[in-house]
Structure formats: structure tokens, C-alpha cells
Amino acid sequence: MEIISFRTPGLGDQSYLLTHEGHGILVDPQRDIDRFMAEVAARDVELRFVLETHLHNDYVSGGEQAALATGAQLVLPAAAAAAYPHTPAFHMEDIPGGRGLSIRPIHTPGHTPEHTSYLVLIDGEPVAVFSGGSLLVSSAGRPDLLGPQRARTLARLQHGSLHRLAGLPGGVELLPTHGEGSFCTATGAGRYTSTIADELAGNPLLAVGDAEAFADELLAAPMPIPAFYEYMGPANTMGVPPMPPLGVPALGVEDLADQPEGTRVVDIRPRARQAGGLLPGAVGIELGTDFGSWAGWLLPYQAPLVLVADPGQDVAEAVTQLARIGVDTVRGVITDPGPAADQTFELLDLSAFAARLARPGAQLLDVRMPGEHAAAALPGGIHRFLADLVAHGIPAELDASRPVLVACGSGRRASIAAGLLLAAGYRPVVLTGAGVTDLLRRPAAA
Structure with a gap:
């Protein structure tokens, strides 16, 4: 068995590809599935399953498209009630993977109500668990992303889910989706992966024995919730189209007058270039790993966008990060803002x-x-x-x-x-x- 991880630092998330004797299982893929498909092809495995631990709050999923592209079986938590074809995962009902491998869904509500972790067994022995947004490295998934009315109930459920996973054998590898840099973690998550034994020894939340005290701990200092999160769950419930084209038209400043009402200008150049002059009304978000998160948080969701970039800058990366949160509205890029960029700081x-x-x-x-x-x-x-x-x-x-x-x-x-x-x-x-x-x-x- 081999487990390949795919980090997405700007969202603080990790997707996984498990391979075993020519078969593959993809877990919590993001929308830009080409990077996962390339790894599947490079290892010459048959993708048998695509597993989703929950209806994600921080990105739109590539699960449906990965399954359609490969013929793999798409598995979602039984309570997800997604509007597209999938196989529901029921608590403790094993899913045979062939060649001695099986997947055991474990209902672990708390981060979301339907949240399900997946225990990997080889020849009947548990070896790894994909814990999504339940038990994390030195932390746990936030219970408040669905609103304050449900936060305390979900926090109490999260307490039980963490201890359910902590009851697995100590040598089981812990493979969470959320990690360092994610706004889905209740406290600062540390390393990206761990083991059950290490979490029992070092995760402070597992030391909180009472569900009410645990809820108090998780909800004591609420963190801000990115504005775009409210759109992710509904999109993942109804289905996500394939990635948009990454190439966008070249525009001039004069073309801004022809853009739809509500178009926003986003300057992705380095901050030193922005300081020398922004276009009037532009928001400067220099391109970095968290560009998409800040754009989704600060701009009206799905507003038409025009980017300002330096010649040769990786505009495709900016488009990719926006597409990961369901924003497919980039209408073009300006690489010569000229004297119109007169707003300096x-x-x-x-x-x-x-x-x-x-x-x-x-x-x-x-x-x-x-x-x-x-x-x-x-x-x-x-x-x-x-x-x-x-x-x-x-x-x-x-x-x-x-x-x-x-x-x-x-x-x-x-x-x-x-x-x-x-x-x-x-x-x-x-x-x-x-x-x-x-x-x-x-x-x-x-």
C-alpha cells in the first residue's frame, strides 16, 4: 500500500491517493483534478473509488468529475443527500476494494452533521484512517461553520467522534484533510499526518473528557468564517462543473468600460508594484498560495473579475485558485495598466x-x-x-x-x-x- 498526499497550502487542505496492488482510491479531491489524474496515470492504477468525507465548507469538490472521468465509484456520507449519482457510505458497512483491501465508513459528525471518516483495512487489519475534518493533528475540525445555532450541538458530537477515532489501534495512520493554514481547524493544527497513538499522547482536545467542557473549549474564542464558505456546501450538494479554461483574454484599461456592471478589478502583482500604482477602485491581492481564499473572502461572490498582472506572471494559477472555490468569472487580464494606475501607497x-x-x-x-x-x-x-x-x-x-x-x-x-x-x-x-x-x-x- 502507498499513500500519496496532495497539499493545497492556501486552503490548508490535503487530498490523498491510496494505491494497493494496481487499484487506487482518491480521497477528498479538489476541483482541479488533473493533478490527481496525472498521478493515477503515472502509477498505472485503476481508480476504483473516490471518497468524500463531508460536503466541504472551504472548497468545491472534484469528486464527481473525477468519478465521471475514470468510471470510479463515488462514495459520499449516507446523510449527504447530494443531487448527483453516488454510493452512500453507511456507518460500519464495509466497502470491498478487492485484493484484500476494504474501506470501513465511520460516522464522525461534528465538523458537519454527515461527516464520515474512512478506515482502511488490509486483510482485515486496520492500517490508516482518512479523518477529513474530524480528528486532526493536535486539533479538531471546527463545529461552528454551519452557524451559531448548531455549533454547540455539533461540538458535543465532535467530542464523541474524536474519541471514537481515538479508540482505533495506536499504529493506525491518521490522514486528515484539514491541517495547518486551514480556516476549518478549531485550533492551530500542527503536522499534516499523525498516528492514533501520537494523538492520544499529544492532542490536547482528547484530554478533555466531558462533552460540555469540550464544547466550551472549541467555542470559547470563535474565529472568523470566510465569506465564501456559505456557498461551498450548497455547490457540493448540487454538483460542480468541470474546471474552466485557465487561459483568459488579454485586455487593456480601455476595455474596462465594456465589462458588466459590478465587475471588480483585482491586482495580483507583488505589493511593491501595487504600491507604485493601483487602478482606481482595484483591490490589491498579490498572487500567493492564499490568493483565492482572500479573493473569495473580500470580493462579492461570483462577481465578474478583471485581473491586473505583470507580464509573465502565472495568471493560470490565479484562475485555478479562484476555480477551487467555484469562482469562474475571470473575464481577462491587464498587463499594462499604464498611467491610469495612479492610486499609490x-x-x-x-x-x-x-x-x-x-x-x-x-x-x-x-x-x-x-x-x-x-x-x-x-x-x-x-x-x-x-x-x-x-x-x-x-x-x-x-x-x-x-x-x-x-x-x-x-x-x-x-x-x-x-x-x-x-x-x-x-x-x-x-x-x-x-x-x-x-x-x-x-x-x-x-
């Missing part, structure tokens, strides 16, 4: 930013997550999480007649905030290459 390193912050009347906007701010805050700073600048607007305490110094953890979120501030008439000054904790470590917080 300042980028400063730590020393220069600290000096500017020490001036009388300086105003600081901290755009980190609430938990980050609660753990370490600069006195006198104004906090508003980046996504809340869209959801709730610019803080009223900020004076538009004076520069606004913006900081986060590294400069990424602060540079995104700069575009939002420019569009609202403010003059942003961004700390880049450092963050609030670096400012706090300076002598006298200077």
Missing part, C-alpha cells in the same frame, strides 16, 4: 515604520485576526480585521486627512487593506516584511 520596513509611528498624531490600523490582536496589541492602535473592512467598513476613529499606518503579521494583509483604504479616500502607509509583534519587540515599543 507607501511601503515601509520595520525601522522606517516605527519612526513614522513615533511621530505625534500617528494613527495605526491593525488588520490581524481578533485572536492575534488579543494576544499582542500595540497601545493606541485601532483594530479591525481585514475582512471586516469590507463587511463593516473603515473604523470611524480613523482620520482621512492624515496618513493611516497599517500593520498585520508580515505585510500581506496590510497591503491588501491599502487598496481598500485608497478606495475609501485614505492615505495608507504599510509595514512590510514585519508585523505588530516585531513592533512590540523593539525597545520601548518604538
